[in-house]
Every structure is written in structure tokens, then in C-alpha cells.
Amino acid sequence: MTATTAAPAERQVRRAAFALPGPYRAVLRQHRTALWVLFGLFAVGIAALAADRLWVGHAADVFTATECSITNTTPGCGGEVRGYLDAELQFDRNLDYAGMAMLGLPCLIGAFVAGPIVARDLESGTYKWAWTQSVTPARWLGARLAVVAALVVSGVVLFTAVQRWAWTTGPELEYGRGAWYEQAMYGSLGTVGIGYALLGLAVGALAGLVIRRVLPAMAAATAVTAGVVVLLPLVRSHLWATETATWARTYSGAATPDFGLLLEHGMLTADGERLPESLCWGPDPKGCMTEHQVTGWYSDFHPSSHFWPLQLVETGILLLLAAAVTYAAFRLLRRRVA
Known part of the structure; x- marks a missing residue:
């Protein structure tokens, strides 16, 4: 008689052990x-x-x-x-x-x-x-x-x-x-x-x-x-340091390998000053670049590795x-x- 009641009791205890509070x-x-x-x-x-x-x-x-x-x-x-x-x-x-x-x-x-x-x-x-x-x-x-x-x-x-x-x-x-x-x-x-x-x-x-x-x-x-x-x-791009790519004046494109999220793009002068790309949007962009002594371009971006x-x-x-x-x-x- 004891053997027949032990199994249900054991199952009940096991269910209670796994039950949520x-x-x-x-x-x-x-x-x-x-x-x-x-x-x-x-x-x-x-x-x-x-x-x-x-x-x-x-x-x-x-x-x-x-x-x-x-x-x-x-x-x-x-x-x-x-x-x-x-x-x-x-x-x-x-x-x-x-x-x-x-x-x-x-x-x-x-x-x-x-x-x-x-x-x-x-x-x-x-x-x-x-x-x-x-x-x-x-x-x-x-x-x-x-x-x-x-x-x-x-x-x-x-x-x-x-x-x-x-x-x-x-x-x-x-x-x-x-x-x-x-x-x-x-x-x-x-x-x-x-x-x-x-x-x-x-x-x-x-x-x-x-x-x-x-x-x-x-x-x-x-x-x-x-x-x-x-x-x-709105502040997501500032949560991690960006990478900067620079290149010579002869190339004016904004696309580089694995460019990812572009944050800023512009021109570089001989003394390292950054100028906005829109500064030389006009009828004579080459003359404008010469006047401002532009030597290259830069881009700040987050690559896909970021x-x-x-x-x-x-x-x-x-x-x-x-x-x-x-x-x-x-x-x-x-x-x-x-």
C-alpha cells in the first residue's frame, strides 16, 4: 500500500519543485x-x-x-x-x-x-x-x-x-x-x-x-x-571615435573603401585647416581651390567595423x-x- 502512494507523492513533489512562485x-x-x-x-x-x-x-x-x-x-x-x-x-x-x-x-x-x-x-x-x-x-x-x-x-x-x-x-x-x-x-x-x-x-x-x-x-x-x-x-555617431581618411587634391570623390557612415567631408589646406566642400561650388572650382591653397580632401566616418x-x-x-x-x-x- 505504501508503494502505491509513494509514486504519486513523488511526482507531486517534483512538480512543486519546478513550479513558478x-x-x-x-x-x-x-x-x-x-x-x-x-x-x-x-x-x-x-x-x-x-x-x-x-x-x-x-x-x-x-x-x-x-x-x-x-x-x-x-x-x-x-x-x-x-x-x-x-x-x-x-x-x-x-x-x-x-x-x-x-x-x-x-x-x-x-x-x-x-x-x-x-x-x-x-x-x-x-x-x-x-x-x-x-x-x-x-x-x-x-x-x-x-x-x-x-x-x-x-x-x-x-x-x-x-x-x-x-x-x-x-x-x-x-x-x-x-x-x-x-x-x-x-x-x-x-x-x-x-x-x-x-x-x-x-x-x-x-x-x-x-x-x-x-x-x-x-x-x-x-x-x-x-x-x-x-x-x-542623434548622438549615436559621437559614442565612438571616428576614423579619418585623407587623399590628394587630384581626387575629389567622397567614397573610400568601407566608407560606412560618412559624418564630415571637406577640403584640406597646406597648413592643415579644414574647409567645407561647398566653399568652392561655383563656376571656377579649380581657381577657388588654388586661391585657398587646397592640397587635399578629408572624410570623417564610421566604417562597418564600428x-x-x-x-x-x-x-x-x-x-x-x-x-x-x-x-x-x-x-x-x-x-x-x-
Whole structure:
């Protein structure tokens, strides 16, 4: 008789060992609809991007099998060339759409946390029930942020991985693909997407605690997060030291190997002074250059090798901001409880 009851008891203990603590299970049950919607958005975006990459790869294979050429179009291949180019250009547009979705994601996360996750409980008073069930206010807020953070970080990592795979392994129409430094692509190819998402989560938590009403808290969190998404990229080029290329006056082009993100381009005089290129835009540029003793040209730029240094520095700034805002949220909660 003892042997028959030992196995179910053992299974019950094993299930209890792997079960989530009570506050986390409560968050999952209470906000399961909103969390499923957020999960569904990630799943749909990732699946659509992967399917688009596979589709354009299939279009490239079909076009290769026709033995037609893009550069030297043979008679009778016009339809195949147009179809293939349309497929690749649509693929490039879809990459941009995915990047722009990543730019808007932190605002969505901020509004989601500020309204349904935090402010709704405070506005309706249901937080009082949680706080009387041996759950401290700090643990109540921490459980909410931890559940959403786990879902958001997992989704952003997967989406970024698929976006980078699609961008780096796409077909050979390289001139149509967005450059790494374009804002939509930059935010969806590295680690900054995680930083912006966590900052949106922290801002949402603080907004919900400060305002305590759903719609105003969602609006405030969206506005603040959008401000960071817009303003921080304005100083992005200054987060890492630029490289400078110089060349003789006989060459006036602004393109150099691996030029990347061009920040400044102009003329150099004999004594090393920098002059703007537009100074000698006129009917006699050579005479203007001689008058100003121009001996060469210069360009300040970020090559593609600066992608990861810029990403990591910006991500570090975002994580520090997120940590500071999260600390402010817990301090505010403790003060109001006291």
C-alpha cells in the first residue's frame, strides 16, 4: 500500500519543485490575455520575416535556373528579370518595415506595462488583495516586471536574430538593401533593441506608479519612451571615435573603401585647416581651390567595423537608464507604502 502512494507523492513533489512562485503564477493568470497578445505579435513578426526570406531565396533559385542575367538581359528574359527584381525589392522593403517595427516596440512595451500591468491594479484597487497574501509591494512589482521582461527579451533576441539572418544572407541585390547605419536597420541588427525594450519596460513601470490611471499612464510612458528613441540616435555617431581618411587634391570623390557612415567631408589646406566642400561650388572650382591653397580632401566616418562598438556603448547607456528608472520605481513604491 505504501508503494502505491509513494509514486504519486513523488511526482507531486517534483512538480512543486519546478513550479513558478505564487506571484509569478498570479501575473500569468491575471494578465494572460495581454501576454498572449504580446507573444503573438512576436511570433507573427518572426514567422513573417523568416517566410519572406525563404520566399525571396526561392525566387532567386528559380531565376538562376532560367539562365537569364540582370546585367545583360537576353531577349525573352524581361519578364523573369522584372519578377526577380520585384521580389528582391519587396524583400528589402519588408526588412525596413521590420526595422521600423523594432523602433516602435519600446513605446508599445512602455504603454503595455504602464497600463494593463501596473496602473490597472492601482486604479482598481486589486493590489490590496495581493499585498494581504504575504506578498510584499516590492515583490508584487518585481514579479510583474520579471514576467514581462522574460517575454520581451526572448522575443527581441529571436526577432533580432532572424532579422540579421535575413539581412546578411539575402540574395545578391546588395545595392537595394539598407545599410547597417540606417536607423531602422541599426536598431534591429544588434543589441540596442534589447536596451530600448528594457528601458520602455522601466519607463512604463514608473509611469504606472506615478499616475496610477491606465490611459494617462500609457500616454505618458509612450511619450517618454518615444522621446528617447528619437533623441538618443542623434548622438549615436559621437559614442565612438571616428576614423579619418585623407587623399590628394587630384581626387575629389567622397567614397573610400568601407566608407560606412560618412559624418564630415571637406577640403584640406597646406597648413592643415579644414574647409567645407561647398566653399568652392561655383563656376571656377579649380581657381577657388588654388586661391585657398587646397592640397587635399578629408572624410570623417564610421566604417562597418564600428558597428559593434557603437552598439555595445549605446546598449550600455540604455541599460544604465533602465536600471536607474527601475530603481526610481521601487523607491517610489516603497515611499508610498510607508
